[in-house]
Amino acid sequence: MTPDRDEILQAVSTAVLAVTRHLSVREVLQVIVRSAQRLLDARYAALGVPDEEGSFAEFVAEGLTDRQWEAIGPLPRQHGMLGAMLREGTPARLPDLRTDPRFEWWPKAHPVMKDFLGVPIRDGEQILGIIFLANKRTPGGFTQEDQDLLTLFAAHAAIALINARLYEQGRELALVEERNRMARELHDAVTQKLFSLRLTAQAAATMLHTAPDKAAAELDRVQMLAGEALAELRAVIIELRPADLDRHGLSETLRKHVRMLDRLQAAQISFDCDGLPPLDPAVEVVVLRVAQEALHNALRHAGARQVWVRLAYSDGKLSLSVADDGSGFDQAGSRGLGLASMKDRAESVGGSLTVTSARDQGTTVLVEVEI
Numbered sequence: 046m047t048p049d050r051d052e053i054l055q056a057v058s059t060a061v062l063a064v065t066r067h068l069s070v071r072e073v074l075q076v077i078v079r080s081a082q083r084l085l086d087a088r089y090a091a092l093g094v095p096d097e098e099g100s101f102a103e104f105v106a107e108g109l110t111d112r113q114w115e116a117i118g119p120l121p122r123q124h125g126m127l128g129a130m131l132r133e134g135t136p137a138r139l140p141d142l143r144t145d146p147r148f149e150w151w152p153k154a155h156p157v158m159k160d161f162l163g164v165p166i167r168d169g170e171q172i173l174g175i176i177f178l179a180n181k182r183t184p185g186g187f188t189q190e191d192q193d194l195l196t197l198f199a200a201h202a203a204i205a206l207i208n209a210r211l212y213e214q215g216r217e218l219a220l221v222e223e224r225n226r227m228a229r230e231l232h233d234a235v236t237q238k239l240f241s242l243r244l245t246a247q248a249a250a251t252m253l254h255t256a257p258d259k260a261a262a263e264l265d266r267v268q269m270l271a272g273e274a275l276a277e278l279r280a281v282i283i284e285l286r287p288a289d290l291d292r293h294g295l296s297e298t299l300r301k302h303v304r305m306l307d308r309l310q311a312a313q314i315s316f317d318c319d320g321l322p323p324l325d326p327a328v329e330v331v332v333l334r335v336a337q338e339a340l341h342n343a344l345r346h347a348g349a350r351q352v353w354v355r356l357a358y359s360d361g362k363l364s365l366s367v368a369d370d371g372s373g374f375d376q377a378g379s380r381g382l383g384l385a386s387m388k389d390r391a392e393s394v395g396g397s398l399t400v401t402s403a404r405d406q407g408t409t410v411l412v413e414v415e416i
Contacts (some may be wrong), residue, residue: 048108056080071311073205075105080196082107085191088126088180090160092202094173095131099123103174109156116154125149130175136164139356140186142179162187166199166206242270295329296321296356299336302355306340312349314340318356324363328414331390332356332365333401335398338387339367339410346370349409357398363416368409373402387412 074092082090089108096102104120123131129147130137139145142161152155163177176199181187249263290298296318303316308342336354343349349371357364384400387410396414 046189050231055203064274070102070205070209070403071105074103074172074202075107077202078105078176079107079161079206080208081176081195085162085178085187085194086182087162087178088182089156090176090178092174092176093353094122094166094206095125113154113156116360117126117152118154126161127175127177130163130165131172134165134167134172136162136192137177138162138187138189138192148204160186162191162195164192164196164199166202168203168207173203177200242267242274245270290326290333294321295324295332299333299356302333302337303340306344310344310354312344314352314354318366318401319358321356321358321363322416324416325394328396328416331394331396332412335410335412336365336367343367343369343371343408347373349407358416363414365412366409370406370407373404373406373408375404 050170051171074094078090078092081087087108089106091104091106093101094103098265099122101120101123106114109117121127126137126142126145126149128148137145139161141159142148142160145161158179160181161177161179162181163185165172165177166174166176176195178187178191178195245263245266249260249267252260252263293301300316300318303314307314340352343352347369349369352367352369355364357366384398388398391412395412396412399411399413400408401411402408
């Protein structure tokens with residue numbers, strides 16, 4: 046076995062391990078691009094995953110300094126050779142990229158690229174993205190063997206992207222299942238009580254003037270039914286309580302959740318917590334769920350690079366703050382991002398929700414509950 050063969054196996058092994066380890070999708074793609082660049086002896090290497098707005102949801106590259114990136118400006122658009130490869134879905138191996146009719150232009154600070162090799166990242170017939178190399182250091186340009194090896198790395202990139210998509214779908218399904226179960230539990234445990242309460246209140250209202258003694262008895266029954274409904278509702282909330290809350294409490298459960306996201310996502314996520322007093326189980330569930338929803342919004346929708354999570358207790362008030370440096374949004378008329386759901390959760394335990402956000406200025410979600 047030649048050293049070249051050893052190097053190939055090592056690079057492929059690194060890419061496989063990156064896909065299977067608990068790394069963020071961006072970190073996995075970076076490992077793949079770096080391995081391909083080193084193995085195929087290219088000056089530049091990049092991988093792009095398109096979004097639905099003509100740009101790229103992910104774009105990682107090797108061979109450029111931070112200063113060069115800053116000078117180049119925003120992420121590339123889906124034009125020129127990159128756009129053509131996304132449309133055509135076929136490999137491109139060129140002795141000089143600039144002479145190909147599909148080439149259009151570069152930003153002024155963009156490095157000059159000559160020999161070029163790009164292959165699509167596929168999931169069956171679907172094009173998930175592209176991976177490409179430029180300026181091979183070894184004279185003679187890229188070979189068919191280089192193309193075959195880059196195709197192998199593209200397959201690993203496809204696995205990473207598919208895994209990420211499945212993870213997100215699994216998370217959404219879990220949320221749907223939880224909401225459906227909660228709806229069933231609420232219907233079975235509480236609806237009948239509330240229906241009886243309503244009928245009893247109506248009966249009391251009709252007898253208030255004609256039979257006040259009977260009306261008073263009915264109102265006592267209303268009070269009893271309301272108490273039973275409240276007890277049933279609390280029981281449902283506690284039953285739906287995550288198991289980690291029983292084992293570790295709110296602070297440690299949220300700390301573990303943040304630590305997991307920090308490991309899986311490209312963003313830096315920090316957690317800070319003061320000492321907390323004993324908390325009502327319903328309050329713990331609400332605060333945890335709001336934190337999870339706010340984190341999901343920051344990472345999935347806002348494209349945040351940094352997120353700060355803080356739990357604090359002072360003067361009889363528990364507060365949760367989730368702040369990010371993401372894209373933010375216009376609060377006027379906003380109904381998305383689960384804001385209504387978070388507000389309802391907070392108010393269900395006597396708390397309040399405040400959201401502060403503006404375009405390109407990040408978002409802060411603050412929950413406060415009197416303890």
